[in-house]
Amino acid sequence: MLDIDIADLKKISELIYQKYNYDFRNYAMSSFKRRVLRIMELKKLSVDALLKKITEQPAFINEFLDELTVNVTEMFRDPSFWRIMREEIIPAIQLNHKQFKIWHAGCSSGEEVVSMCIMLQEMGILHDVTLIATDLDVNILERAKQATYPIKNMELNEKNYIRFQGTKSFKDYYREENGNAVFHKDLFMNVSFRRHDLVLGEIFNKFDLVLCRNVMIYFNQNLQNEVLKKFHESLFKYGYLAIGSKESLIWCDYASRFIVVNNEEKIYKKIKD
């Protein structure tokens, strides 16, 4: 059975950091290990061969990142979250700012961006919102931009949409093309996709709402702490932060600068600068 020890995992993350300036050194070990093993299995590489390939083939790094980062997601994941967004959070933001900005941090293949745009469209406010979707991985960003997904994924997405109680038929939002669902471009008129590194990247804008659901679970607690500081700085006062339903901020230094708006859906509000 393929295995790798912690020392070798550290060697890999250190090498990637030194050579390519991607920092996986503070990733949660259990999932990082599974990802690396997965790559070794896919590419039929030993630890030494993997280290050699990373060292000698700079072109390999994008492929490596694409496999390393977890890109499994669904549209309208946790429909109850999206209902709260529609009924409480977005209306609350609009009380203060009719036009506002959303950051999808770690947007992966863009399913959450699609969900958000559909929701905003149905609320009739899509044109009032600027959305910035970022990810570390350029390949996955490219896929997100295409907004094209295997048709077989649509069954689950549509089920979620129905539970979200969307007002249209889910099929209205895409056309079928070669076994894919291609979402209509006009949904994304106010979305810009950018490469951004949550770990090493700078603060680049201020937002009314930051969504970072099930991204920080791949980080260890030190890194979660650091990233929360960045989100804090990237939010306007009284802006909202949404994380995954089983994530928690309570052990972070900056937790006291937020209040819990909805504990079930893990939606927080920045109350202190």
Added chain:
Amino acid sequence: MSKFNLNNSYKAVVIGGSAGSFQGVVKILSQLPKGFPLPIIMCLHRLKHVRNGFVEALSIKSVVQVTEPHDKENIKKGSVYLAPANYHMSVELGLHFALSTEEMINNSRPAIDITLGTSAFVYKDKLIGILLSGANKDGALGMKHIHDRGGLTIVQEPSECMIDTMPKAALAVTKIDHVLKVDQIVEFLKELDKQYR
């Protein structure tokens, strides 16, 4: 009653189950000795989109309140944990949980192999793994990890299982120390509990 030849070196119990395991788990949790000294870490197959209700149903008769841990939550002695819906649940070296939304394994998220495998890595020979009734082979590999790292392995007696695919798969890939009916698993845990008194 020393037939299990137990000692007090164990640090955790991990339980996997799928179709047909609910009654067994309820029985185990309801007859758990008060103040059971080890954490019980459970990964049971469940509907992906139903977040609520399962933990409550398990808690009704349980001696200890069952909780679904948050990501990075510390593992406490005597607590009973259940892998939350639509997340894989790993145990990390710092004795806390890490959740993930990686690909399904054996069509499952949470996958039993992940919870069992990471527990085996962390607890080594200080772990007891129990695999109950189920309709697929998830958990078999996890049980192998537990055995390979020196832990103790138990599967539910296949003839008692509603669906015996899961324990049989484990029996096929690794050495299982005890094949027990649920009542005997309860007895085992009571016996284990005594080692810590």
